[in-house]
Amino acid sequence: xxxxxxxxxxxxxxxxxxxxxxxxxxxxxxxxxxxxxxxxxxxxxxxxxxxxxxxxxxxxxxxxxxxxxxxxxxxxxxxxxxxxxxxxxxxxxxxxxxxxxxxxxxxxxxxxxxxxxxxxxxxxxxxxxxxxxxxxxxxxxxxxxxxxxxxxxxxxxxxxxxxxxxxxxxxxxxxxxxxxxxxxxxxxxxxxxxxxxxxxxxxxxxxxxxxxxxxxxxxxxxxxxxxxxxxxxxxxxxxxxxxxxxxxxxxxxxxxxxxxxxxxxxxxxxxxxxxxxxxxxxxxxxxxxxxxxxxxxxxxxxxxxxxxxxxxxxxxxxxxxxxxxxxxxxxxxxxxxxxxxxxxxxxxxxxxxxxxxxxxxxxxxxxxxxxxxxxxxxxxxxxxxxxxxxxxxxxxxxxxxxxxxxxxxxxxxxxxxxxxxxxxxxxxxxxxxxxxxxxxxxxxxxxxxxxxxxxxxxxxxxxxxxxxxxxxxxxxxxxxxxxxxxxxxxxxxxxxxxxxxxxxxxxxxxxxxxxxxxxxxxxxxxxxxxxxxxxxxxxxxxxxxxxxxxxxxxxxxxxxxxxxxxxxxxxxxxxxxxxxxxxxxxxxx
Amino acid sequence: xxxxxxxxxxxxxxxxxxxxxxxxxxxxxxxxxxxxxxxxxxxxxxxxxxxxxxxxxxxxxxxxxxxxxxxxxxxxxxxxxxxxxxxxxxxxxxxxxxxxxxxxxxxxxxxxxxxxxxxxxxxxxxxxxxxxxxxxxxxxxxxxxxxxxxxxxxxxxxxxxxxxxxxxxxxxxxxxxxxxxxxxxxxxxxxxxxxxxxxxxxxxxxxxxxxxxxxxxxxxxxxxxxxxxxxxxxxxxxxxxxxxxxxxxxxxxxxxxxxxxxxxxxxxxxxxxxxxxxxxxxxxxxxxxxxxxxxxxxxxxxxxxxxxxxxxxxxxxxxxxxxxxxxxxxxxxxxxxxxxxxxxxxxxxxxxxxxxxxxxxxxxxxxxxxxxxxxxxxxxxxxxxxxxxxxxxxxxxxxxxx
Numbered sequence: 001x002x003x004x005x006x007x008x009x010x011x012x013x014x015x016x017x018x019x020x021x022x023x024x025x026x027x028x029x030x031x032x033x034x035x036x037x038x039x040x041x042x043x044x045x046x047x048x049x050x051x052x053x054x055x056x057x058x059x060x061x062x063x064x065x066x067x068x069x070x071x072x073x074x075x076x077x078x079x080x081x082x083x084x085x086x087x088x089x090x091x092x093x094x095x096x097x098x099x100x101x102x103x104x105x106x107x108x109x110x111x112x113x114x115x116x117x118x119x120x121x122x123x124x125x126x127x128x129x130x131x132x133x134x135x136x137x138x139x140x141x142x143x144x145x146x147x148x149x150x151x152x153x154x155x156x157x158x159x160x161x162x163x164x165x166x167x168x169x170x171x172x173x174x175x176x177x178x179x180x181x182x183x184x185x186x187x188x189x190x191x192x193x194x195x196x197x198x199x200x201x202x203x204x205x206x207x208x209x210x211x212x213x214x215x216x217x218x219x220x221x222x223x224x225x226x227x228x229x230x231x232x233x234x235x236x237x238x239x240x241x242x243x244x245x246x247x248x249x250x251x252x253x254x255x256x257x258x259x260x261x262x263x264x265x266x267x268x269x270x271x272x273x274x275x276x277x278x279x280x281x282x283x284x285x286x287x288x289x290x291x292x293x294x295x296x297x298x299x300x301x302x303x304x305x306x307x308x309x310x311x312x313x314x315x316x317x318x319x320x321x322x323x324x325x326x327x328x329x330x331x332x333x334x335x336x337x338x339x340x341x342x343x344x345x346x347x348x349x350x351x352x353x354x355x356x357x358x359x360x361x362x363x364x365x366x367x368x369x370x371x372x373x374x375x376x377x378x379x380x381x382x383x384x385x386x387x388x389x390x391x392x393x394x395x396x397x398x399x400x401x402x403x404x405x406x407x408x409x410x411x412x413x414x415x416x417x418x419x420x421x422x423x424x425x426x427x428x429x430x431x432x433x434x435x436x437x438x439x440x441x442x443x444x445x446x447x448x449x450x451x452x453x454x455x456x457x458x459x460x461x462x463x464x465x466x467x468x469x470x471x472x473x474x475x476x477x478x479x480x481x482x483x484x485x486x487x488x489x490x491x492x493x494x495x496x497x498x499x500x501x502x503x504x505x506x507x508x509x510x511x512x513x514x515x516x517x518x519x520x521x522x523x524x525x526x527x528x529x530x531x532x533x534x535x536x537x538x539x540x541x542x543x544x545x546x547x548x549x550x551x552x553x554x555x556x557x558x559x560x561x562x563x564x565x566x567x568x569x570x571x572x573x574x575x576x577x578x579x580x581x582x583x584x585x586x587x588x589x
Numbered sequence: 590x591x592x593x594x595x596x597x598x599x600x601x602x603x604x605x606x607x608x609x610x611x612x613x614x615x616x617x618x619x620x621x622x623x624x625x626x627x628x629x630x631x632x633x634x635x636x637x638x639x640x641x642x643x644x645x646x647x648x649x650x651x652x653x654x655x656x657x658x659x660x661x662x663x664x665x666x667x668x669x670x671x672x673x674x675x676x677x678x679x680x681x682x683x684x685x686x687x688x689x690x691x692x693x694x695x696x697x698x699x700x701x702x703x704x705x706x707x708x709x710x711x712x713x714x715x716x717x718x719x720x721x722x723x724x725x726x727x728x729x730x731x732x733x734x735x736x737x738x739x740x741x742x743x744x745x746x747x748x749x750x751x752x753x754x755x756x757x758x759x760x761x762x763x764x765x766x767x768x769x770x771x772x773x774x775x776x777x778x779x780x781x782x783x784x785x786x787x788x789x790x791x792x793x794x795x796x797x798x799x800x801x802x803x804x805x806x807x808x809x810x811x812x813x814x815x816x817x818x819x820x821x822x823x824x825x826x827x828x829x830x831x832x833x834x835x836x837x838x839x840x841x842x843x844x845x846x847x848x849x850x851x852x853x854x855x856x857x858x859x860x861x862x863x864x865x866x867x868x869x870x871x872x873x874x875x876x877x878x879x880x881x882x883x884x885x886x887x888x889x890x891x892x893x894x895x896x897x898x899x900x901x902x903x904x905x906x907x908x909x910x911x912x913x914x915x916x917x918x919x920x921x922x923x924x925x926x927x928x929x930x931x932x933x934x935x936x937x938x939x940x941x942x943x944x945x946x947x948x949x950x951x952x953x954x955x956x957x958x959x960x961x962x963x964x965x966x967x968x969x970x971x972x973x974x975x976x977x978x979x980x981x982x983x984x985x986x987x988x989x990x991x
Contacts, residue, residue: 314605357605357652379678382608382620384650407600412624413647414640416656419600 141583156242166194168474200299274322282396335430664976670905801981848884
């Protein structure tokens with residue numbers, strides 16, 4: 001850290017203003033290669049209220065953080081500006097620095113002179129330096145106007161709503177009950193269990209899906225903390241994080257709704273099986289069926305297979321139907337479960353009748369992880385695997401003799417075109433997102449381009465959504481196996497517990513507030529809030545708008561609508577923003 | 590065919606029954622094969638065509654019957670067992686190739702007798718015993734009393750009868766064998782683009798045919814050149830003394846068998862031109878007799894060692910044995926040993942009675958061996974050279990084949 005400490009000049013002391021520390025980061029060279037950081041310091045040093053100003057090689061390093069903390073304490077600073085990288089990276093880092101040094105963290109301003117300056121102006125050192133100075137000046141301007149803020153503490157309801165009674169929802173409900181939370185499970189169907197309930201033997205434990213669900217349902221029933229509503233749908237949501245009031249319609253259309261007060265919501269609404277288009281790989285032709293239909297046939301069989309009364313002596317499986325853009329379908333993703341599910345079913349078929357000829361027409365065999373032995377097992381049992389190129393997908397045709405013929409060019413046999421005479425064609429259909437328009441609307445659930453619900457971060461925050469307290473688990477988030485769905489379900493239990501077990505939660509205080517004295521109760525703001533946080537209140541003598549701090553996300557959407565400028569956004573007040581603009585405008589760029 | 594040249598021909602109709610059918614011929618579980626190609630990388634015969642034997646296995650898995658039966662490469666394999674040693678899925682490609690050759694022999698045989706012999710060991714065994722007994726009974730009905738005095742086999746069973754029976758058997762075998770060979774040659778020829786015209790129609794064609802014949806019959810069948818030089822893993826070769834090497838033992842059977850056929854033919858030829866009657870006592874060094882003795886010794890040695898090695902599972906090539914394998918060895922051995930014993934009886938003083946009985950066994954089993962040749966493992970002695978002929982043709986420069 002270069003020694004640029006200034007003892008307060010008499011002029012600054014005299015102003016009686018703020019005592020601000022400004023730190024400009026080299027970021028190794030990411031910034032200082034293109035911005036003259038020393039010049040920035042010298043240009044802002046005299047701007048008033050700046051008590052400490054330094055450059056630093058890496059502001060985020062432990063040593064630098066400790067230096068800043070020491071400066072804050074030694075100089076009794078009441079404002080902090082760090083000009084480094086994006087606020088997305090280190091806002092919380094330097095808020096922490098402030099807190100540790102006894103400074104209110106909201107007195108801190110992060111200035112981005114890397115992503116928004118040095119990296120984009122590598123060709124103009126002088127201009128970049130001037131821009132960096134302007135940005136730092138703006139930060140100083142804001143900091144002059146900051147006020148100490150405290151996080152809002154909101155009591156939370158120790159109760160979780162689980163939407164969806166499939167394997168993920170049921171397992172989540174049990175987990176939630178076991179950590180001491182109350183649970184309400186809402187299932188649209190009349191019975192619990194979802195897809196897994198329909199499954200026969202599952203890999204690798206060999207247990208029937210039906211049995212698995214029976215066990216889970218028994219566990220649910222044995223826990224008094226769990227309430228199950230079947231034939232029920234979520235139709236409304238009010239309240240805020242930690243205190244949601246959810247309306248659940250029970251007993252079908254026209255019947256009553258009940259309100260459930262919950263602290264968090266676990267969405268486990270599952271998936272829908274892909275239905276091929278008419279004619280897609282022969283779909284619609286007699287004897288061309290989907291994987292779920294075939295599994296039902298196999299699970300229900302106790303001897304050699306028959307389809308519509310005719311013995312099944314040969315089967316062709318066509319993989320990736322409805323996934324990976326196969327045969328022109330629009331879904332780009334891999335459905336993950338289908339390779340393993342199909343080879344497992346093929347092994348089952350061989351067990352029922354070893355003489356059945358089974359041909360697997362695949363693009364890439366993805367029996368990943370512990371499913372790989374299934375693939376070997378299927379081959380050992382006589383399944384033959386043929387690899388096709390997506391540029392030339394197989395064709396399925398019904399011959400004049402009433403027999404199905406699958407034509408495929410096998411990449412493993414010198415691209416020879418083969419005609420396979422088979423009794424049954426199984427289209428290995430993948431997963432598609434379930435149609436849930438009403439629920440998406442009620443919960444404001446974020447959806448990805450593929451139609452599945454989006455998590456905040458695919459690796460680090462896999463079950464949280466941008467809606468606080470609304471978690472996603474299982475195949476509603478993307479194609480998964482049941483094991484993976486359960487893993488997510490348990491992650492959502494942990495997340496719910498993290499939110500609800502303390503009994504309260506802290507919210508960022510950067511929310512909009514109404515100056516009741518200025519408010520004329522015109523009502524213009526009421527319709528602007530996407531989170532329904534604004535209400536009209538009344539005191540003894542007048543009406544005025546109030547904003548529920550717990551519901552407000554601090555988006556600022558209401559502010560420009562107020563004709564009286566009666567709404568201000570904490571952390572981004574009019575005074576702060578005006579000072580930023582003014583300061584910035586003073587620097588010639 | 591390369592990956593980019595896609596033929597416009599109609600799709601190959603898959604025969605769902607092919608794989609189960611081949612399995613009946615002893616194929617182990619080839620379904621475990623996932624086409625990795627390790628076998629092709631290991632196979633000493635796969636030098637020019639990197640897809641063998643993987644491609645042949647694929648044909649069977651998928652049911653590409655025509656492609657399989659018209660694959661000349663099937664017969665280039667001398668079953669060294671290297672591929673089975675290296676196969677990561679333990680699919681035993683080596684045993685598969687053997688089973689597929691059995692299947693091919695049965696497919697070329699229109700009488701379906703070969704199929705019955707291969708797929709039903711009990712039927713084959715009963716048939717072999719019954720046929721030998723039939724021949725013995727047949728000859729016995731015409732047999733006279735065991736003659737006293739000098740050893741005279743023809744006094745026991747009339748030469749005419751043996752000769753005529755032999756001629757009839759030969760004709761039957763030739764008809765059955767020829768039908769199979771023609772089918773095979775036609776199938777392979779069609780796939781290889783070889784026609785009668787291209788093989789025999791031009792001087793260049795004839796020259797190529799000549800070279801291919803030399804390769805198939807001279808180098809490969811009599812010389813056993815690639816069998817000796819390439820188809821024996823070094824470790825296997827080093828593990829046994831030279832006189833126990835697979836190629837040599839097999840070659841001694843081949844040489845012995847052919848030598849005995851030649852000696853018999855020459856003996857008959859000498860009788861025809863009036864030099865000497867068959868069965869005449871001649872000195873041991875008499876050329877035809879000497880040929881017969883040496884060939885017989887070779888066959889006895891070869892067959893004996895093959896039986897011992899197979900019994901002991903002495904090397905990778907004989908880890909799996911079928912009734913068909915044992916039957917050929919047994920018939921060869923009995924024929925060779927009894928033939929030898931007859932010669933012994935001939936030169937022994939006095940007239941040992943067992944000589945006559947062994948003679949009866951000899952002619953009966955020899956007749957059976959010849960009669961069953963197209964329907965059993967011995968058929969490879971004809972099919973393999975035919976396939977190798979096409980291998981020899983394909984090995985020659987393409988431009989000459991126009």
